[in-house]
Amino acid sequence: xxxxxxxxxxxxxxxxxxxxxxxxxxxxxxxxxxxxxxxxxxxxxxxxxxxxxxxxxxxxxxxxxxxxxxxxxxxxxxxxxxxxxxxxxxxxxxxxxxxxxxxxxxxxxxxxxxxxxxxxxxxxxxxxxxxxxxxxxxxxxxxxxxxxxxxxxxxxxxxxxxxxxxxxxxxxxxxxxxxxxxxxxxxxxxxxxxxxxxxxxxxxxxxxxxxxxxx
Numbered sequence: 001x002x003x004x005x006x007x008x009x010x011x012x013x014x015x016x017x018x019x020x021x022x023x024x025x026x027x028x029x030x031x032x033x034x035x036x037x038x039x040x041x042x043x044x045x046x047x048x049x050x051x052x053x054x055x056x057x058x059x060x061x062x063x064x065x066x067x068x069x070x071x072x073x074x075x076x077x078x079x080x081x082x083x084x085x086x087x088x089x090x091x092x093x094x095x096x097x098x099x100x101x102x103x104x105x106x107x108x109x110x111x112x113x114x115x116x117x118x119x120x121x122x123x124x125x126x127x128x129x130x131x132x133x134x135x136x137x138x139x140x141x142x143x144x145x146x147x148x149x150x151x152x153x154x155x156x157x158x159x160x161x162x163x164x165x166x167x168x169x170x171x172x173x174x175x176x177x178x179x180x181x182x183x184x185x186x187x188x189x190x191x192x193x194x195x196x197x198x199x200x201x202x203x204x205x206x207x208x209x210x211x212x213x214x215x
Contacts, residue, residue: 087115
């Protein structure tokens with residue numbers, strides 16, 4: 001894990017649980033988020049590990065957009081059946097208090113605006129599956145638009161998955177084989193393969209892979 005340098009352009013990630021107030025057991029939800037973040041922090045590249053900052057909101061800092069998006073996808077899979085919203089912003093990070101890990105700066109401001117846009121998009125019936133938005137004044141507007149178009153399409157696929165299909169996708173993200181997932185779920189390998197094809201899991205996996213390679 002590299003040290004976070006003052007003023008360096010990075011990608012900040014802000015996430016929160018959708019409609020978390022409906023959760024009956026707030027402590028269980030808090031513990032679930034903490035466990036998921038710890039696992040993803042340990043398994044995915046990160047500069048400043050994602051941690052819970054207030055209530056059910058969490059933040060982390062990444063070297064690249066691809067790293068931040070990959071972490072977001074894994075956190076989302078880990079936190080099912082809870083749904084998660086993400087805002088990502090590229091910009092400078094200001095280290096206000098190194099000992100206590102307090103940061104600020106344009107990357108966070110852009111991520112905050114992005115997560116608010118994601119929430120606003122989801123209020124529109126046709127875009128109700130929107131969960132992830134990226135903002136960056138440092139990237140060409142056409143690049144930001146292309147990333148957000150891909151995220152909008154990917155969110156639609158993810159938002160349409162059944163619980164079983166989500167389990168299959170989560171397993172594949174963790175590197176499990178279709179055979180092991182089938183045994184775990186008590187279904188046949190052919191049933192897993194059929195869902196990968198028909199439910200868009202294969203498309204989602206390839207999109208996640210390509211987005212994960214972004215600088």
